[in-house]
Amino acid sequence: MTILRRHPFAIATITFLLGFGIFWVILYQLDFTAPDEDMQYGVTFSKPHAEFLGLNWQETLTAALDDLGVRHFRLAAYWNEIEPQDDHFDFSALDWQVNEISKRGGTIIMAVGERLPRWPECHMPEWAQKLERGEQQQKIMQMLPVVISQYENSPAVIRWQVENEPLLPFFGRCAPPDPLFFERELALVRRMDQTRPIMTTASGELDDWDRTGAYVDELGVSLYRKIWKKFIGYYEYPLPAAFYKLRAEATKKVVPKIILSELQAEPWLPGAPQDVPLAEQYRSMNPDTFKELITYARATGFNEIYLWGVEWWYWLKTTHEKPEMWEATRTLFTAPATQPR
Numbered sequence: 001m002t003i004l005r006r007h008p009f010a011i012a013t014i015t016f017l018l019g020f021g022i023f024w025v026i027l028y029q030l031d032f033t034a035p036d037e038d039m040q041y042g043v044t045f046s047k048p049h050a051e052f053l054g055l056n057w058q059e060t061l062t063a064a065l066d067d068l069g070v071r072h073f074r075l076a077a078y079w080n081e082i083e084p085q086d087d088h089f090d091f092s093a094l095d096w097q098v099n100e101i102s103k104r105g106g107t108i109i110m111a112v113g114e115r116l117p118r119w120p121e122c123h124m125p126e127w128a129q130k131l132e133r134g135e136q137q138q139k140i141m142q143m144l145p146v147v148i149s150q151y152e153n154s155p156a157v158i159r160w161q162v163e164n165e166p167l168l169p170f171f172g173r174c175a176p177p178d179p180l181f182f183e184r185e186l187a188l189v190r191r192m193d194q195t196r197p198i199m200t201t202a203s204g205e206l207d208d209w210d211r212t213g214a215y216v217d218e219l220g221v222s223l224y225r226k227i228w229k230k231f232i233g234y235y236e237y238p239l240p241a242a243f244y245k246l247r248a249e250a251t252k253k254v255v256p257k258i259i260l261s262e263l264q265a266e267p268w269l270p271g272a273p274q275d276v277p278l279a280e281q282y283r284s285m286n287p288d289t290f291k292e293l294i295t296y297a298r299a300t301g302f303n304e305i306y307l308w309g310v311e312w313w314y315w316l317k318t319t320h321e322k323p324e325m326w327e328a329t330r331t332l333f334t335a336p337a338t339q340p341r
Helices: 002-006 008-029 047-052 057-068 092-103 133-151 179-192 209-213 241-251 287-299 310-319 324-330
Strands: 040-044 072-076 107-112 157-162 198-202 218-223 226-229 233-236 257-264 304-308
Touching: 047 057, 047 092, 047 310, 057 092, 057 310, 057 324, 072 092, 092 107, 092 133, 107 133, 133 179, 157 179, 179 198, 198 209, 198 257, 209 218, 209 241, 218 241, 241 257, 241 287, 257 287, 287 324, 310 324
Parallel strands: 040 072, 040 304, 072 107, 107 157, 157 198, 198 218, 218 257, 257 304
Antiparallel strands: 226 233
């Protein structure tokens, strides 16, 4: 008793750490895996990223559709691609993607806005980069209705994703987050299309899900396991799968539907894949790691999952004659290899 009186803070600290450790061990034992028949897998497809890897982007998408049998996609209406000149729009490439997916009975989450998936995050055309921020936002508000009008009659488009991680205050070459402007974007899209849900996304590890989810009908979150950071090197998030499940359940008080919109299925590298040895790339992603990743992701309880990395899988298969990652993903996509209708 004398020791307890002399060191109450130390005893309290030890008790807290012991309790926290027991709680963390229990979290690692929880498994919220959904039945196989409830699972839906898709991919994010990025035309500019496929081109960056030196791929024929049309061939890559077609292979995902007809070889792997992918039927659920997240696409992006990259501003610099659809409006290469001020008030001059070119939807030919995005139209092709939408049409090919539609022919095969696929579905699309269409991401619109300034900040969209893939580096540098904000895909602003060169002509707009010369404008003041207020003028840039005005141009975004003029661009959005053109995009919505282009695809609002496509039955394949099942959701609008407005911006990508819009409230994340770091990462990417972007202006600081502007919640008021984000609200204006959402209001515009809602006015134009009241039939489809509107979603946005948040970092699974770094964002405030409640804050972001409060703006939208549905929320997409990312899940990254192993990343690379300067001065640290490779780093694996020490989070049990139940962390994401419990966080999602807590966030459902502000947004009823949450999906896993970006599951890391490619390596996070210190440079471009073309500049990093394959042995180094396989340190953080390979077929065995991928299988472990899918088991982990399913244990989170999410049953709608979009994988990140289809372009990398195809790059390995075609450029390096290493089809192992491509083949490892095949079992997730149940659609038979078919020709378009």
